[in-house]
Amino acid sequence: MPEMGFVQQLGIGALMTIKVAVLSYLLALAIGTAFALVTLRRRLVVGFIWQVYASIFTGVPSLLVAFLFFYAGSGIVASLASLVGLTVTVDISPFAAAVAALGMVYGAYLADLIRSAIQNVPPGQFEAAKVLLVPQPATWLLVILPQVLRLALPGMTNMWIVVMKDTALISLIGLKEIMAYAKLASGVTKEPFIYYVLASVFFLGMTWLTYFVSRRIESWSERGYKPVVKQEPAHAL
Template sequence: MHLLSFGDQGYGDELFYGALLTMSLAVVGYLTSLICGVLIAVATLRPFGVRWTLWRLYASCFMSVPALLVIFLIYFGGAEMVSAALRLMGVSVRVQVTPFAAGAVGLGVVYSAYLAEGVRAAILNVPRGQFEAAQALQLSRLQMWSLVIAPQATRLALPGLVNLWIVVLKDTALISLVGLKDIIAQAKMAAGVTKEPFLFYIAAALFFVFMNGLTLHVSGWLDRHVARGMQAARS
């Protein structure tokens, strides 16, 4: 087990920093998908019009394509696409897409489509009377969404949001294929040097098991927190 120790004699440092990089990528990718997904959900509540058509096209594309392929397209072709768009605006800049950026954007773009569906369904499942009650109380649109609709929609969408976080966390392993030195890449490197693949791959697996357990613990607390108002109303 000395191979997992920290310092010059082991690979603990590499695995630790790989784990930090994996978590950073998962958080940025998830937040990207969350922000984009919520905006899309709110913008497409009515199933007709130009926004709905564009949304269905977006969802059809990114729900049909593997996340790894999207990451490859962004990493190998994203710089050219951004540079071309900037040239059309009269700006000549050389753009470089890092593995981290490609991974975060790729995960965010793909999973925002799934997240938008979940959030949209949660909003539509909020009883219509809640909207009418907010209007009767003459609440502003911001107050209605932030104080009335969002808390109830969050409670309904929470299981899906937690599941999607777990999926995004696991899919960070894909980014090692474009050169990111995450925990999977570090475990692979250490296994190749030491000829001890079982040890390092088990260590990487335990990291994901631990994060999954921590996620379930936090999600249980969140579920109890967002359900407090409902419990008070029933009592």
Template sequence: MLGLLSWGDTGYGDELFFGAGVTIKVAVLGYMIALSLGTAIALVTLNPRGWRWRCWRVYASLFMGVPALLVAFLLYYGGSEIITSLFGALGMRVNIDVTPTAAGVTALGLVYSAYLAELIRSTIRSLPQGQFEASAMLLIPRRKMWTQIVFPQTIRLALPGLTNMWIVVLKDTALISLVGIKEVIAQAKMAAGNTKEPFLFYCAVSLFFLAFSLVTVWMIGRLDRRKGYGKVAVKSVPAPALLHRES
């Protein structure tokens, strides 16, 4: 039975290995999009009022209330028409096909950007007010303040939540496989159907996800101990309004 997991024509080990690579690629790309977009949203919605905040509430309500799988279906089956219509409104004619991978990665990025934006925004607002006031009094440039003072502390405090969200994104790639991505569960399903050994292949896939999650937790734990992340005690005081003025 274990010979079915071997490489070559007699086993399905190479198919599972290829599927694992696709799973990791989709998860990494989706998470990077979610983190980049979530950080940008967090920075422009620090002030809980104004048109930016209202747009954010609509965005959050939309993507926090809709499963990532449904978003992937909408993008896969209607993404081409949406892109064509948008470019058509600008007087441009384009013909773009949305691949299953593109639909899955984009869906993960859009859905989890809402959760990461809320996490990062709340973390920034929990930093001590005195740090912002001292930076303003010392005339520290805003870019240097954010890159050398605010963001390092934000990463330390948000690291557990960021790690948990990464594991959730990794596991959600299993659902995204329904749009046609040949990730590890799709490969396991194909192998199980051909060999009539579903228990073997699904156990192998379970071990893959478990091992990858354990490696992630282990690496973050080492980073915690080496850099002292998570040991910074801060008061839950909102940042001053002068740093959150509407542009």
């Protein structure tokens, strides 16, 4: 039987895992949305910046990015500050390095996903809003974004699950999340099977909860939408 002290530590680690995953995903969503919007119109400078960003963060493993941020982040910030004549000393914590690494890596993937969803919105939606003199902010907020959500939701759901599972790698930079506590408990009690199974149950539970919530959001986003061909759910649950 697992010791209650270690089970409590697993609970603390689970909360840290959720915290890192949520903040990383929100950062990735903000970065992805920003790049998706600015790259809709083909501009040379913006396109070059996007290509450099996407090439770096889709070509380098997220764990390696976390290592770079954790061990070299302070030096990078100090070097950038020195370019404008400032002297800055920043201590990069494992938590900050984890959130920044996962957010910036998966922001590149979400940018392509969101941009594709926007481009798949029928052009007539934009034209109808323009003819009806709907203000552009209202057009995006009330007309376009609900349709983008419906189109991008399956990919965004899968991306959230990938981000959540990638938090298991971040224990290698010293962050005390659920896998770090599972490893600690396994080493002390010599019962790795029990604690790694408990960690697996946590991730499976979070995955099930994600699919449950995504189905509710999918039902909400499809109100009033009648597809020509009815599509089955993309996932197994």
